[in-house]
Amino acid sequence: MQRVERRVCFDGVQEVWEHESSALGCAVRFGIFLPPQVRAGRCPVVYWLSGLTCTEQNFVTKAGAQRYAAELGVIVVAPDTSPRGEHVADADRYDLGKGAGFYVNATQEPWAPHYRMDEYVVRELPALVEEHFPATDARSICGHSMGGHGALVLAMRNPGRYRSVSAFAPIVAPSDVQWGRDALGAYLGEDSAAWAAYDACALVRSGLSERLPLLIDQGDADDFLETQLRPELLERACAEAGHALTLRRQPGYDHSYYFIATFIGEHLAYHAEALTRA
């Protein structure tokens, strides 16, 4: 594992590391912000999952999260959104292949050998972080758009693994929207029964999943609101299943990092509270 960037920031350090991932079968990068509190002992970790087309850099450079993490004493880890490299399958579109891993373990060719972001995010990356950095095993998870989908489904699929979960403008019903249908169809196959395991609405309805309450912010001027995001579907599923959901529609906000920057402080405070609760 090799450090490729180190920036002092808000009295902590923003780093980027590269390593050979066994889950992904390629070299990948992740960002990690270490708050000043790590000098006094291990800190809990918030995992951030980014959206379509992003690398680890987008969140690290644009969200302004370091200020809040430094105040709250949480580590923030931001992985890339897919496997990378010349030998990794790709598609000639922004919403499939590189930059668009959708946080699943692919079962279909040509994706299956490398597109295993579920395994990477849930297992390999935390093990690495907890071994090599001053991190506790208290974890929360949060993300944006495709990464909001990732945060919701990975938290619900893994009861007990995360203390809290939240999302910005998540894809909540991938089985019902074009982004999700195309990606899940490619990665998991055309039998949509397999998609339910990675569909937040289906997981809520299944009643078997993690019962963590869900915190979601959604801009009402988001260009993808009605076609790809459709938070009303999750609202209905949660109401029917009795699953706690706080869905905040934020007036005027769009799908960009300006939206994330505005509310990331509140999300990190929400996670910090859960992470430090006795």
Add this chain to the structure above:
Amino acid sequence: MQRVERRVCFDGVQEVWEHESSALGCAVRFGIFLPPQVRAGRCPVVYWLSGLTCTEQNFVTKAGAQRYAAELGVIVVAPDTSPRGEHVADADRYDLGKGAGFYVNATQEPWAPHYRMDEYVVRELPALVEEHFPATDARSICGHSMGGHGALVLAMRNPGRYRSVSAFAPIVAPSDVQWGRDALGAYLGEDSAAWAAYDACALVRSGLSERLPLLIDQGDADDFLETQLRPELLERACAEAGHALTLRRQPGYDHSYYFIATFIGEHLAYHAEALTRA
């Protein structure tokens, strides 16, 4: 004048506008953040000048300034760093020509027709901002690296025009370092006597300039510290001339936007205090 971007952000609005500049003889863009307080009346303005290679986007996307501006009730205006366009002279290097206007009014060919960032920043842009936006004529100025140089010299060359001035890792003695000598030589000619009008150290020594106190943050892990920035030269000039200077050496910080993001809140608070003083 045409709006090319509009993002709701921290309950205010981050916009980017494009207009034909008479000072520059080309179309240029600037960013402007309007805090929520403009709904209740006009707000004062902080001008931000960016460094080499930047456009108006770097500060707007990476500094995290909007949060503080929204708390303090100040407008923040971030112009581009040079004229732009096919008909504008350029050089095949990052530190001269486009992206490297150095905030001077060029007198030499081929630069003289368009490279007039001094005129643009000090006169044309504030007139535009104060006419078309809910801005008062209370102005402060701040910048980074080449833009820190710009903030210092434009404030000192224009007594009474700015309420306060500050800089991050500024070029304080352009006549004495490679970045400055090459640029001032190209834009103003080889007679270095002409450079003094755009050299912060020379302006302080001249004793004729604006007597505003100077606030400067400088990272001590900045790769350009000893070759291009040399804050000790300004420290000496200020001590000799009795010019108030607060120079804070920040341990571990480099030349990047991570450094700016860490301290921009303190700079904006410093300017807001000066801008709202009776």
